[in-house]
Amino acid sequence: MTAVCEPAVYEKVALIGLGLIAGSMAWAMKRDGTAGEVRGYARSAESREMTRRLGFCDVVCDDLAEVVQDADLIVLATPVGVMGRVAETIAPHLKPGAVVIDVGSVKRTVIEEVAPHIPEGVHFVPCHPMAGTEHSGPASGFASLFDNRWCLIVPVEGTPEAEVARLESYWQRLGARTERMEPEHHDLVCAVVSHVPHLIAYTMVGVADDLRRVSDQEVIKFSAAGFRDFTRIAASDPTMWRDVFLTNKEATLEILGRFTEELFALQRAIRTGDGEQLHAYFTRTRAIRRGILQAGQDTDKPDFGRTR
Ligand SMILES: NC(=O)c1ccc[n+]([C@@H]2O[C@H](COP(=O)([O-])OP(=O)(O)OC[C@H]3O[C@@H](n4cnc5c(N)ncnc54)[C@H](O)[C@@H]3O)[C@@H](O)[C@H]2O)c1
Numbered sequence: 220m221t222a223v224c225e226p227a228v229y230e231k232v233a234l235i236g237l238g239l240i241a242g243s244m245a246w247a248m249k250r251d252g253t254a255g256e257v258r259g260y261a262r263s264a265e266s267r268e269m270t271r272r273l274g275f276c277d278v279v280c281d282d283l284a285e286v287v288q289d290a291d292l293i294v295l296a297t298p299v300g301v302m303g304r305v306a307e308t309i310a311p312h313l314k315p316g317a318v319v320i321d322v323g324s325v326k327r328t329v330i331e332e333v334a335p336h337i338p339e340g341v342h343f344v345p346c347h348p349m350a351g352t353e354h355s356g357p358a359s360g361f362a363s364l365f366d367n368r369w370c371l372i373v374p375v376e377g378t379p380e381a382e383v384a385r386l387e388s389y390w391q392r393l394g395a396r397t398e399r400m401e402p403e404h405h406d407l408v409c410a411v412v413s414h415v416p417h418l419i420a421y422t423m424v425g426v427a428d429d430l431r432r433v434s435d436q437e438v439i440k441f442s443a444a445g446f447r448d449f450t451r452i453a454a455s456d457p458t459m460w461r462d463v464f465l466t467n468k469e470a471t472l473e474i475l476g477r478f479t480e481e482l483f484a485l486q487r488a489i490r491t492g493d494g495e496q497l498h499a500y501f502t503r504t505r506a507i508r509r510g511i512l513q514a515g516q517d518t519d520k521p522d523f524g525r526t527r
C-alpha cells in the first residue's frame with residue numbers, strides 16, 4: 220500500500236543558525252515532507268560542511284540575503300541575543316507574504332528586538348518549542364525532538380489568524396502540540412520550568428567543582444540520577460544560556476527571589492530540626508509529581524529513543 224503524503228505546509232523554508240533546533244526541524248520536515256525545499260545558513264565553513272555531509276538541508280548558504288530570498292518561512296534559530304541583528308540584515312530581502320518565526324527561549328525581548336525590523340506585508344510569529352538537549356551544533360539535531368512536546372506560539376498584534384493557524388499546523392506536522400501564550404506569561408512560565416532550573420543546575424555543579432576534594436572522581440563515581448541530571452543540564456551551550464538570562468532578566472529575578480525565600484525556610488527548618496515542616500513540604504512536592512504522571516503530562520524521552 221502506498222503511504223498518502225500530506226502536501227507541504229510551506230514550499231520554501233530558510234533556517235538561520237544550523238544548530239540543535241534548526242537541525243531537528245530540518246530532519247522532522249524531511250520525515251514527512253512538511254516543506255518543499257529546506258535552505259540553511261551558517262556563519263562558519265565548518266558548520267556548512269557538516270550540514271552538507273549530514274544532508275539535512277537541500278541548499279547550504281553562506282549569505283543571509285541568498286538564504287531568505289524567495290523563502291515562504293524563515294526560521295531564526297540563533298542564540299536570542301543576536302536575533303535583532305539578524306532580522307535587521309535579512310529585512311530588505313524578505314518577500315511579501317513571507318512568515319518569519321524565531322525559536323528563542325525568551326519572547327518579550329525577542330519581540331522588542333525583532334518586530335521593528337519586519338517589513339510591512341511580512342508576518343512575524345514568535346514560537347518556542349519546549350524541547351531540547353544539552354547538545355548543540357549541526358550534528359546534534361534529530362527528527363523526533365519535537366514529538367509530543369509543546370510548542371508555545373506567541374502571536375503579535377495584527378497577525379492574520381490564518382497565518383497563526385498555518386504555523387500551528389506546521390509545528391503539529393513536526394510532531395509538537397501547540398498552545399498560544401502572551402509574551403510576559405511565556406517568560407514567567409519558562410523562568411519557572413526551564414531558566415531557573417538551569418541556573419540551579421549550573422550553580423550546583425559549580426559548587427561541586429569548588430569542593431575539589433569531591434569533584435575530581437567522587438562526584439561522578441558516586442552520583443546517582445539527581446546530580447547526573449544536574450551535570451547534563453550544566454553542559455548546555457554557554458552562549459545560548461548567557462543570552463537567556465540577560466534577556467529574561469525580570470522573570471528570572473522574580474522566580475529566583477521566590478526560590479531563595481523557600482530555600483531559606485527549608486534551611487531554617489533543617490537548622491531548628493523542624494521535621495514536620497520538612498515532611499509537609501516534601502509531601503506537597505511529591506503530590507505535584509504524581510499529579511503530572513497521572514495526567515500523562517510527563518513526555519520525557521531519554522536520548523535512546525532518538526531517530527534521524
Ligand atoms: N537547546 C535547547 O534546548 C533549546 C530549546 C528550545 C529553544 N531553544 C532556542 O533555540 C535557539 C537555538 O538554540 P540551539 O540549541 O539550536 O543552539 P545551537 O548552539 O545548537 O545553534 C545555534 C546556532 O546559531 C549560530 N549562530 C550564532 N550566532 C549567529 C549569528 N549571528 N548568525 C548566524 N548564526 C549564528 C551558532 O553558530 C549555532 O550553530 C536559541 O535561541 C535557544 O534559546 C533552544
Ligand SMILES: O=C(O)C(=O)C[C@]1(C(=O)O)C=C[C@@H](O)C=C1
Pocket residue numbers: 323324348349350351352353412413414452455
Ligand atoms: O531537555 C533539555 O536539555 C532542555 O534543557 C530543554 C529546554 C528545557 O529547559 O526544558 C531548554 C530550553 C528551552 O528553551 C526549552 C527546553
